[in-house]
Amino acid sequence: LMDIGDTLLCPENLEHNQKYLTVLTNHRWLLNPVPERGGKDILQVDIPEHMIPLWAGGLSKLGSREESD
16 A cells, blocks of 8 residues: 655656656555556555554555545
């Protein structure tokens, strides 16, 4: 798991596949590996809820944060 920050456009003199830089922070490990086949351009995978650690930001359901009263 990681937080994805801003994507910046790099100088035009770089090769096509090196023109963008995305800031990635707060890297965290899942409790177990996700059984998913790797491949080019995989940007999203389904993560079973039982593999998300309790310290991963208070996620109660995938993609939603617990509401505070």
